[in-house]
Amino acid sequence: xxxxxxxxxxxxxxxxxxxxxxxxxxxxxxxxxxxxxxxxxxxxxxxxxxxxxxxxxxxxxxxxxxxxxxxxxxxxxxxxxxxxxxxxxxxxxxxxxxxxxxxxxxxxx
DNA sequence: GGTGTGACCAGCT
DNA sequence: AAGCTGGCCACAC
Numbered sequence: 001x002x003x004x005x006x007x008x009x010x011x012x013x014x015x016x017x018x019x020x021x022x023x024x025x026x027x028x029x030x031x032x033x034x035x036x037x038x039x040x041x042x043x044x045x046x047x048x049x050x051x052x053x054x055x056x057x058x059x060x061x062x063x064x065x066x067x068x069x070x071x072x073x074x075x076x077x078x079x080x081x082x083x084x085x086x087x088x089x090x091x092x093x094x095x096x097x098x099x100x101x102x103x104x105x106x107x108x109x
Numbered sequence: 110g111g112t113g114t115g116a117c118c119a120g121c122t
Numbered sequence: 123a124a125g126c127t128g129g130c131c132a133c134a135c
Contacts, residue, residue: 006132025117029130035118036130042116043132062117069116 006032010044011051013105017059020086021103022095024063031105045069058082065098 009032017023029038041060048055049072058079062068070079070093080090089096103109 026119029117034130037132038117038130039115040117040131040133043114045116047133048116057116060116063119067116072116 006037006040007044007047010041011048011055014045014048014055014057014060016105016108017056017103020088020101022059022061022065022083022088022098022101023103023105024061024065026063027105028060042069046072056082059086059103061095061098065095065102067093067095 010028013023013028013031025038025041026035028041029035032041045055045057045060046069048057057069058067058073060069067079067083067090070076073079080093083090083095086101088098088101095101
């Protein structure tokens with residue numbers, strides 16, 4: 001099998017994010033390995049465009065619940081739109097009910 | 110093989 | 123209180 005790169009781990013976690021839930025880069029980073037490698041998670045997501053299948057990257061936001069990567073979706077507002085479809089209240093590029101929608105990969109509940 | 114970069118986070122000033 | 127700096131690890135040139 002392919003070597004489970006950091007990317008694969010990140011992608012695996014992102015795919016496991018249930019509908020209507022969001023998580024943070026730091027949470028994934030902490031789950032995959034180091035806590036400080038949150039940047040690697042975001043960078044992995046940047047490569048997600050080359051991934052064989054689309055990932056729910058819109059469910060991954062920063063610690064503040066801000067849609068930092070919305071610019072990478074190709075269409076501005078797409079990330080917010082997708083989140084709103086999942087019941088998220090997005091305003092000013094930030095999820096207001098982020099606290100309620102937050103999904104911890106360590107719990108996987 | 111070294112340097113730079115990256116959708117971040119936490120701590121310090 | 124808010125702004126800035128450092129740190130963290132993996133990949134491309």
